[in-house]
Amino acid sequence: MKKIKKIWIDIDDTLYPFMEYLLPLLNKDFWKNVKMEDINSFDLLYLWEIDREEFKNKIKKYNIYETWEIYNETITLIKNLKKKNIQILFVTSRFQYNDYDTIKKTKQWLKKYNLDGIEIIFNNNKWNICKIHNIDIFVDDWLHNILDIIEKSKKTKTLILDQPWNRIAEFKKLKITHLFEKIDRIKNLNEIIKYIY
Numbered sequence: 338m339k340k341i342k343k344i345w346i347d348i349d350d351t352l353y354p355f356m357e358y359l360l361p362l363l364n365k366d367f368w369k370n371v372k373m374e375d376i377n378s379f380d381l382l383y384l385w386e387i388d389r390e391e392f393k394n395k396i397k398k399y400n401i402y403e404t405w406e407i408y409n410e411t412i413t414l415i416k417n418l419k420k421k422n423i424q425i426l427f428v429t430s431r432f433q434y435n436d437y438d439t440i441k442k443t444k445q446w447l448k449k450y451n452l453d454g455i456e457i458i459f460n461n462n463k464w465n466i467c468k469i470h471n472i473d474i475f476v477d478d479w480l481h482n483i484l485d486i487i488e489k490s491k492k493t494k495t496l497i498l499d500q501p502w503n504r505i506a507e508f509k510k511l512k513i514t515h516l517f518e519k520i521d522r523i524k525n526l527n528e529i530i531k532y533i534y
């Protein structure tokens with residue numbers, strides 16, 4: 338078995354429960370009662386009957402990118418991975434704004450948890466980044482990101498972080514039910530440790 342040297346970790350809904358924070362706020366603002374289980378697909382804006390711009394603006398308004406709390410056990414895990422000399426990359430497609438510096442805010446937010454020595458890549462083309470950086474393990478919650486890596490890379494181990502929107506309903510919708518059992522699913526980020534050797 339090949340030694341694990343580089344791990345790619347998605348940020349939102351992987352390091353902390355982005356959607357759990359977001360849901361009550363959007364529900365309040367748009368008079369809805371959407372629950373986590375209702376988000377069973379990547380197309381989620383219809384649940385609040387809003388468009389992408391409104392969604393983007395709300396995220397900025399709620400200060401999600403700079404205030405919400407990372408799980409304690411996640412912070413410990415990342416520190417342990419660093420001690421093992423495993424290189425970590427945070428990769429995110431967080432929204433960018435003209436009047437809000439997402440990159441700076443994200444860096445400041447991670448610094449609060451002493452995670453500031455870790456490289457952050459802001460990019461939508463996750464496959465490209467994966468290839469350039471020679472990633473051994475890739476962890477994300479969105480199925481389309483996982484599928485892209487599975488399809489294009491034989492080398493990278495992909496782990497899906499279990500969330501309502503990446504369960505069987507989404508596989509059925511995409512007509513890829515046969516892949517459901519084939520993708521390793523973890524319940525929390527700490528399970529990464531099972532794949533380190």
Ligand SMILES: [Mg+2]
Pocket residue numbers: 347348349350351477478479
């Ligand atoms: Mg995510």
